[in-house]
Amino acid sequence: MTDDPKIKLSFCLFEAGSALNKVKCEESVEKRNNSFIFGKRKAYISIDSSRKVHVIADFRKTKQCWEDSKIGWATFPIFNNEGEINYGQWKLPLNCYPINFEYSPQNGTTSDYNKFIFFRIYPNYTLNTEQLVTITLDDSSLMFFSTFKEVKKTQNDVEQPKVVQPAIVDILPDVGKKNTVNIKKKSTLVKQEVPKTIEKSIVSDKKDSQKLDDLNQTKKDAVKQFPIGFQFVEINNLKLVDNPTIILRVKLSEGDSAKSLFETKPCEPGVIENQYGWEFNFYIETFVEKSGRKAVLEIVVDYILNCRRVLASGQFEIFKYHFKEPFDINDGNQSISFDGEIIGKPTLLLKIYKPKFGRPVPKKFVPKLIVPSCPEEAYFYKPVESSNETDNELSSINISIDAGRFLPDNSTASRISGSFYNVRTKSFSKKIQIATKIDLDTSVYNPEFKFSVTITNQQVPPFSILVLELQTIDILTKEIVRVGYSYFTLFFQDERIPQASLSYNMGLFQLPVYYEPLKKEISLTKSARVPCTTVLVRVTSSEVEASPYSSKVYQTYEYEKPQESDLNLYYFVYAQKKSFSVRDRLLAMGNLPKSATQTEEGLLAWTSKLFEATNEIPRSIDLAFICKYDATYGFKVSIDKAESLEWKGFTIAVISFSTSPFKRGAPLKSKNQNDILYTKITNLNSEYKNPEFDDGYFGWTACPIFHPQKYVRMGKFKLPLFEGDMDVETLSQYSSFEDSWGEEGELTLTNTFSSITIRVVDGRRDGEITKESMVSNYFLGTAFNKFKRAGYSNLVKSLIPRKTSKEEYVENVYTQFLEYTNLPIIP
Known part of the structure; x- marks a missing residue:
């Protein structure tokens, strides 16, 4: 150059x-x-x-x-x-x-x-x-x-x-x-x-x-082209250190009617250890002959972070020499070896066939029976439909609660308590109570519990679910808060075998943590989870010495795998959570009793006493503290609805964003019009005194509603409406919203006690709070009981004049609105 x-x-x-x-x-x-x-x-x-x-x-x-x-x-x-x-x-x-x-x-x-x-x-x-x-x-x-x-x-x-x-x-x-x-x-x-x-x-x-x-x-001279088919059977001796999704990626030479690169569907684990397989056929209509032509195979895994990684590769000859013809398809069974000693030098069983003779009968692959920790659609209060007795080959088993993973940032000392719930009698068993001990040397965000209990057939009936509750001491309030619940089904029945007896659900499990306790009408798949947080549990035979904690992989099956919203957070959660011990985190709270700060025994005694003294049901932890705010992803706000409005007419909500909202003045007086948004989709089938807005979330890169610790104040909030213009001087005197609109506050509420409902979420977590979610906080001060929904009023669409379409009416309303406010048109 x-x-x-x-x-x-x-x-x-x-x-x-x-x-x-x-x-x-x-x-x-x-x-x-x-x-x-x-x-x-x-x-x-x-x-x-x-x-x-x-x-x-x-x-x-x-x-x-x-x-x-x-x-x-x-x-x-x-x-x-x-x-x-x-x-x-x-x-x-x-x-x-x-x-x-x-x-x-x-x-x-x-x-x-x-x-x-x-x-x-x-x-x-x-x-x-x-x-x-x-x-x-x-x-x-x-x-x-x-x-x-x-x-x-x-x-x-x-x-x-x-x-x-x-x-x-x-x-x-x-x-x-x-x-x-x-x-x-x-x-x-x-x-x-x-x-x-x-x-x-x-x-x-x-x-x-x-x-x-x-x-x-x-x-x-014209080259010869062949139709060719590939039938994939199984992979043997594939030793993995996790439970990822496994596929085969096949790369062929350029110039064929099919794509030069294709992938198989995901493999399933087999009944034999380190075996994976599937029934998968791939057909190519025209395949160009060429001496020495090879296909390259790669074993690809897809981990929970949706990151693909090639574990091993191998290749095989597609054509073979025949004494009658120069080339022919190398049909028949193929055993292909892959490189990679770390994963056990796996081999693939593959069959190449000529489609003109028909597709060969696939070899029946028997997948391993995958038993989740709890049935996917099993309701918490739904009894087990089985009268079969348990398999008595094992008289007792060990249940080990090993550790927690990725607890929220405001956690300190944590513990797990639990018992067995009988779905027939709808009561908790008092025979076995689980309560882990506090370890001051363990990690705050990834604590090890090292708890184990042995149970027998007589102690637990076959229709029991193990309910675990994860609690922690909130570093901000110094109170016991509930992180969430995990559920485990101790018995299962093999549906492939008629009249099969119930068996122990043995293995290593990574259980998701659900934010609220399950209700009768809510299944596990529809319950809200605590993002990224899990509990590690082992169920092993008491007759065999159990392997030590973390020596094997804790499996995550089917619906238990991380949700899409979790995948967006794992990177930030992993990068931000530093390694603090429980001891350092407790001492960082400050204002502890003198006995708790002088000796380790005193600190442990104070912590244990705090857990034991909690008789009432603790409040749920604030999920805003999963990970800190990142301005790259911003936050989102949705104005969902208003209630008990005084006027009759078409309503538009105006939203003003600013780094200092109390000092700028009324929203419409803002000099920076880029800070102003407004709703554009008013539900015409809603009442005009109780209008609903279907715009969804608004996005921005800065937010005035933060926790002091730089977390987005996530939730669904109900806020009051005030009369007149925003009183900047009055608002600036208050440190919290609730102080300014109590019954003796200096701001004037509307005569009908109007309110609006909004949602605020971290930009990475917009799937966690929906319009159907319950209101998580009421910023309504001491006049809480006066904010009620207005009685029935006509629908918004009743305001549309005759011979005027909905579209024309809405367009006319917004034209007048923009002329009055001098706001820009938002497409």
Whole structure:
């Protein structure tokens, strides 16, 4: 490119002339033979393939002024016309300035063929070290020049990636017909003229012309194509350290009617240890023959954070030599070995077949019986429909409560208490009571309980559910608060075996923690969970010595796996929760009794006494303290409804956001109109004295309602409405909202005691609080009982005049509203 020792690259994604991300500048990290290499890679997520997104890369010399530093720029669309990612390694010419930020393939660009950029684009789960075929978007004559130029190789030379030109794909022997159309479409993305000097050099090269004629002759001989089918059976000796989702990713050579990369459906664990399998067939209509053609197989796992990882890879020959025909499909059973000693050198049983003879009868794979900790749709008060007695082979079992995971930030010393609930008698058993002890040396957010109890058949009836309650001392209030509940079914029945007896549900389980106790009409799948928090439980035979805590994997099955909202939080929860001991956290509260601060025995005695003295049902923990506020994700507010309004008419709610709301004045007097939002979807079927708004959440990057500890004050709140303008001086005197509107407060409530209901959530947790959620807090002061819903009134749609449509009426209302308030139109 240039003699400058370093090149600076500015990289950005654009759509319709607008940047989708911040411009990233980086310098070359390596120089080879006058080529500059930029080694950094970045994953871009949540970009839909239907969007017209393209890359713009600007290359400049370092240590020079802006005008003299110009080298060239390049651009490329991320997705093709079929909505698929433009997968591969691309060779693009650098274009002359100025940069066209609204680039489209039809615009065309001016090129300088002495400068090129090579870059790779691949799905996020693809290995970074994968060798990709280089594709160019230049004119075909230029492609001949780069394809057939003679290079003397030595034994030490590394084989370079093969260069494939889309414009001449019809003369390549190893490329099929169907993909030819797609690749040709790519060749039209940048249509540029080639300098005449280059054309002359190509025409004069007789060796290149001869090779071109040879390739055309090879194409005329017509290659043979086969239909082929793959049947995947099972994977043996696959030793995993977790319970992730397992798939096989198969990569075939380019040029077939099917995609060159496909994935199987997830495997299931088998009855044999370290065995996984499934019944999966994949059919390809036309498969081009070629000697030595191989398929690459990769075992891919998908962990709870939705992060894919390739554990091992293997390959097999697709074709075999036959004495009657040059090539034939290597049909039959295949046993493929994978590399990777850490996972036990697994082997795959695979069958390759010819579809013209029909699909082979699949080998019956027997999956392992997966028993969740508690039935998914089993109601808490629904009795077990079984009269069978338990299997008496085991007279007793051990139940171990090992640890908790990812407790909220305001936790200190925690404990788990519980007992067995009989779903027939609807009562708790008093024979066995569970109560873990306090360990001052354990971690606050990941405490170890190390509790174990032995039970027998006579102690617990077969229709019992173990109910565990997780409690902690709130560091802010110094009170016992309830984190949540976990449930475990001690017995299960194998539905695959008729008249099977009940058996102990033995194993290692990671139980989710539910925020509220279950009710009769609420199942486990519909109950709100404490985000990310879990409890680890083991059920083992008392006749065999149990393995130590954390020596094996605690399984998470089916609906018990983290919810989508949890997946967005795990990274922040893991990064923010530092390793504090319970002792340090308790002493950090301050104002403890003198006996608790002098000796460790005194601190332990004070903590234990606090738990034992709690006779009343503790209040639930504030879920805002799951993780601290992150301005990158912001917060969301939803204005849901109003009640007991004085007026009759169409109602619009105006929302004003500011870093200092009490000092700015009334919302409509704000000088910064970007801080003002308003509802746009009033439910016309709601009453005009009790209107409902269906706008959903509003998003912003700063919020006036924070806890002092920098957490979003999450919840569904009911707030009063006041008469007149906002009294800034009065509001600024109060430290809390409730002080300002008590019966003796200085603010004037409306005559009908009107109120509004809003929701406030962290931007990462908008799925936790819905319109159907219960109101979690009433900021109504001492006049709480006076805020009641107004009696029935006419619907909002009754305000629409005759011969006027709903759309026209709403549009007229908002037009008048915007003229009156001088607010901008929000699309």
